[in-house]
Amino acid sequence: MQTKIVATAVAALLSAAAPAAAQVAPAATNYAVPAGPLGEGLSLFAAQSGLQILYPAGLVADRRNLAVNGRFTAEEALGRLLAGSGLAYRRSRSDTFVIYDPRAVRTEADDTPTIVDDVVVTGSYLAGSGSSPVKVVGRDALDRKGRATFAEALVAMPQNFGGAANEMSAGNGADRSSANIGYATGVNLRGLGPDATLVLVNGRRVAGTGIAGDFADISNLPTSAIEKVDVLLDGASALYGSDAVGGVVNVILRKDMDGMETRLRTGGTSDGGAAEALASHTLGKRWDGGSFLLSYEYYRRGEIRSGQREATANADLRRFGGSDRREIYAAPGNIMRFDTARGALVPAWAIPEGQNGVGLSAGDFDADAVNLSNQNEGRWSLPRQTRHSAYAAVRQAIAGGFEVDADLRLSDRSFDMRGYADIALMTVTADNPYFVSPDGSTSSDIAYSFINDLGAGRDSGRNRSLGGSAGISGEVAGWNVAAYATAAREIVTTRAWNRVNQTFLAEALGAEPDDPSTPFSTIKDGFFNPYGAPAQNNRAVLDFIGSAYSTSRGESTVLSTNLKADGSLFELPGGPLLMAAGLDFRREKFESQATNFYFGVSPTIGRTIINERDIAAAFIELRAPFVAAHNARPGLQRLELSLAGRVEHYEDIGSTANPKVGLIYAPHADLMLRASYGESYRAPSLRELNSRYQLGPTVLPYGSSNVVSIIQYGGNPDLAPETARSVTAGAVWTPAAVDGLRIETSWFRTVRRRNI
Incomplete structure (x- = not known):
């Protein structure tokens, strides 16, 4: 029935149009x-x-x-x-x-x-x-x-x-x-x-x-x-x-x-x-x-540098009626603790500003403050x-x-x-001579930005x-x-370069023993100090931890x-x-x-x-x-x-x-x-079909805190x-x-x- 209706409609259309074909006056x-x-x-x-x-x-x-x-x-x-x-x-x-x-x-x-x-x-x-x-x-x-x-x-x-x-x-x-x-x-x-x-x-x-x-x-x-x-x-x-x-x-x-x-x-x-x-x-x-x-x-x-535009100069957008988008991975950093109710790491103490990270005591850390870092600092928008x-x-x-x-x-x-500066959630132990615990723990997790140590990440x-x-x-x-x-x-x-090698960072922090296969030695070159504000690390330490790259x-x-x-x-x-x-x-x-x-x-x-x-x-x-x-x-x-x-x-x-x-x-x-x-x-795409399936750990933001997560990524040949x-x-x-x-x-x- 449907075929008949369509055929009839087309036939009617042709018959309606056919008489007009004899017209010779062109239409405008x-x-x-x-x-x-x-x-x-x-x-x-x-x-x-x-x-x-x-x-x-x-x-x-x-x-x-x-x-x-x-x-x-x-x-x-x-x-x-x-x-x-x-x-x-x-x-x-x-x-x-x-x-x-x-x-x-x-x-x-x-x-x-x-x-x-x-x-x-x-x-x-x-x-x-x-x-x-x-x-x-x-x-x-x-x-x-x-x-x-x-x-x-x-x-x-x-x-x-x-x-x-x-x-x-x-x-x-x-x-x-x-x-x-x-x-x-x-x-x-x-x-x-x-x-x-x-x-x-x-x-x-x-x-x-x-x-x-x-x-x-x-x-x-x-x-x-x-x-x-x-x-x-x-x-x-x-x-x-x-x-x-x-x-x-x-x-x-x-x-x-x-x-x-x-x-x-x-x-x-x-x-x-x-x-x-x-x-x-x-x-x-x-x-x-x-x-x-x-x-x-x-x-x-x-x-175009982020600092050249008011909208991108600072991640704190409250001046525009928005929210504060600055990060807790800061310089100086924040000592973190695990919140069992949230199931996430949250800032517990702020490392004080205006000191060189030497001779700190437990009472110097501020439990009522959170350090925030402007992640747009040093970055280019274009x-x-x-x-x-x-x-x-x-x-x-x-x-x-x-x-x-x-x-x-x-x-x-x-x-x-120039991209974002590297950040890290680093574990510092008593093996680091600058280590100070605000609560008597034997180690601390510090949310830290390397903006003052290495500057912006580089991509070319x-x-x-x-x-x-x-x-x-x-x-x-x-x-x-x-x-x-x-x-x-x-x-x-x-x-990508001017980045942090996590293995070298652990060695420079003293969290891992000196590796004889690397040219670096904490005895000779010193330890990385994550407590200074501003940072107080020598060039040998910074060159070592900042030698990461990818191509x-x-x-x-x-x-x-x-x-x-x-x-x-x-x-x-x-x-x-x-x-x-x-x-x-x-x-x-x-x-x-x-x-x-x-x-x-x-x-x-x-x-x-x-x-x-x-x-x-x-x-x-x-x-x-x-x-x-x-x-x-x-x-x-x-x-x-x-x-x-x-x-x-x-x-x-x-x-x-x-x-x-x-x-x-x-x-x-x-x-x-x-x-x-x-x-x-x-x-x-060929990559979506064929790239290798992988699992990897990462830290993802969850509200005002961060959650350690496992990410799965890679191709799927059944797509x-x-x-x-x-x-x-x-x-x-x-x-x-x-x-x-x-x-x-x-x-x-x-x-x-x-x-x-």
């Missing part, structure tokens, strides 16, 4: 295209008209369009858009316009092929606007935002949640996952996680970064090489596969130019810190049938970063109407950061990125076909080959039924290695762990226009249905299938309504993919009575399951 719609670079104007025109625009890439470069605001037919709007540009258009199909230069005279003997590009629309493999909201940020718009890099501009978007996967959240403790060890900048659309936002470059996947290699670092791309950024605000696994849960960010790089461009920028902040300098140079050359572009960019930005980036692209038309293209991206970014590292692709595209039997291969690699190396290296690699074709199947009342289909094959690999010297008398050097997997996928997309401009009628200006589906098989977690359906309905030329339903997923169901609806209103006004609204609901 409202356009809101600002003046600006012609390439951006054509993209907006394509999105608002739902038509496909074809043109040679070099043809629109360095040209600008006039503003088009108001109600026009598609041809009227396109004519106004191109006025004064020296270009013209012709209609090649009912839904396709070709832009050309009428002054270019070609002879019959001149059979040199030309390059023709589709207007790229993220969220669909078919040209024209789709049912999901897409925010397009063009090159001029990026410049107008006043940001030094496009990564800063994306992070500032209201659709992006800034609490995770960026250098600021990694440095100030807001990102509790500690996954962003390389101080990268990711995108977290709709707050669903940076690993649930898919980032593409020219529509192609890039290698991941972070401790698990599960999100993309957009800060490695040179801003000077970017043409535009498309932000798809909807789940899109039906088209792009894993990770496209919160949305998709597609960075479109410049394909060519003729000439040179140099950019210089310097800046700073009114409160100090973050002084920055940027220099870039881009050069390109066009020739008949091909082009080449090369771009280099240097960027350097200084740190790291110091230096980046070198380069991008090269070449393409050439060949016989048969085909085009070959290739591009290469290189980036080398280094960072330096390097992020190297390499990516490239090569492909061929053209037309076969009226269908657009494209095949390409990509390779991308991201290498992140880090070093890590993560290498993420993605290799893929892709084949895609799109074209029209047959004519519907509103235009051709379009279809796109393709195959994807991908290999993912993640290597990691770590060295730790926080415990023991020699570093623990971990073995290199290598995990990899193969992925195969097939997808299809259909777009059925039932009503368009040429057969519109009152109350039914546009009606379009889209369907998409993708099947993907991972060799380690199995297969998944994800559908998507979308609908566009325009009851009036001023108003377009759109809605979509889709299912998405995120495959667990299944995260899944999500998304419903998105919205409207676009472009009232003809107000030129240039465009109001968009969106509503979405995403339900996730099996979160990792």
Whole structure:
């Protein structure tokens, strides 16, 4: 019965639309295209008209369009858009316009092929606007935002949640996952996680970064090489596969130019810190049938120190109406006791201030006070970063109407950061000559901060990125076909130092006997004194206990080959039924290695762990226009249905299938309504599946006290993919009575399951 109802509804729709197909008067719609670079104007025109625009890439470069605001037919709007540009258009199909230069005279003997590009629309493999909201940020718009890099501009978007996967959240403790060890900048659309936002470059996947290699670092791309950024605000696994849960960010790089461009920028902040300098140079050359572009960019930005901002200078936030967030791990420290009622360690006596820790008596300790330490002291909120980036692209038309293209991206970014000072819950016994017990015990547990002994912890590292692709595209039997291969690699190396070695600390405290295998001796070098305020320890002691460090290296690699074709199947009342289909094959690999010297008398050097997997996928997309401009009628200006589906098989977690359906309905030329339903997923990363299972002790805060706890962590080979169901609806209103006004609204609901 359900099948019959659906078939009847579609048949009724076709019969209702068919008589209107005989109308010859084209319908008008409202356009809101600002003046600006012609390439951006054509993209907006394509999105608002739902038509496909074809043109040679070099043809629109360095040209600008006039503003088009108001109600026009598609041809009227396109004519106004191109006025004064020296270009013209012709209609090649009912839904396709070709832009050309009428002054270019070609002879019959001149059979040199030309390059023709589709207007790229993220969220669909078919040209024209789709049912999901897409925010397009063009090159001029990026410049107008006043940001030094496009990564800063994306992070500032209201659709992006800034609490995770960026250098600021990694440095100030807001990102509790500690996954962003390389101080990268990711995108977290709709707050669903940076690993649930898919980032593409020219529509192609890039290698991941972070401790698990599960999100993309957009800060490695040179801003000077970017043409535009498309932000798809909807789940899109039906088209792009894993990770496209919160949305998709597609960075479109410049394909060519003729000439040179140099950019210089310097800046700073009114409160100090973050002084920055940027220099870039881009050069390109066009020739008949091909082009080449090369771009280099240097960027350097200084740190922001916590003390340079009132909000971060002190962890006591009562001055802002908040709470006191300072810690009991202090300098001077607190002598702790175990509270049986709470089941936790709590401060019992405060070590007095203003003394050198020598000659204290039991009565000097204050049982009515608690020492608190400003853990923000000496810390930086933003790291110091230096980046070198380069991008090269070449393409050439060949016989048969085909085009070959290739591009290469290189980036080398280094960072330096000051983190929190080390803290410790240390046990001091009578073997330490400075030991004093306020209650006659033979040992004391002291909550202590090393801020005055060692200063802030240090973190430094390097992020190297390499990516490239090569492909061929053209037309076969009226269908657009494209095949390409990509390779991308991201290498992140880090070093944390100026930290406390717990084994050496126990030796320096006298809690453990002198170890002859170390160069340190308490008889020769002295004991560590934890009672001084300020600290009273010699350099030999501090160098010994502060010699801890750790290093890590993560290498993420993605290799893929892709084949895609799109074209029209047959004519519907509103235009051709379009279809796109393709195959994807991908290999993912993640290597990691770590060295730790926080415990023991020699570093623990971990073995290199290598995990990899193969992925195969097939997808299809259909777009059925039932009503368009040429057969519109009152109350039914546009009606379009889209369907998409993708099947993907991972060799380690199995297969998944994800559908998507979308609908566009325009009851009036001023108003377009759109809605979509889709299912998405995120495959667990290689590290989440395969990292070693471990147990470890730690001390965790519990209210105003601390609890000794056991943490279990590591991978789980039985993990299944995260899944999500998304419903998105919205409207676009472009009232003809107000030129240039465009109001968009969106509503979405995403339900996730099996979160990792």
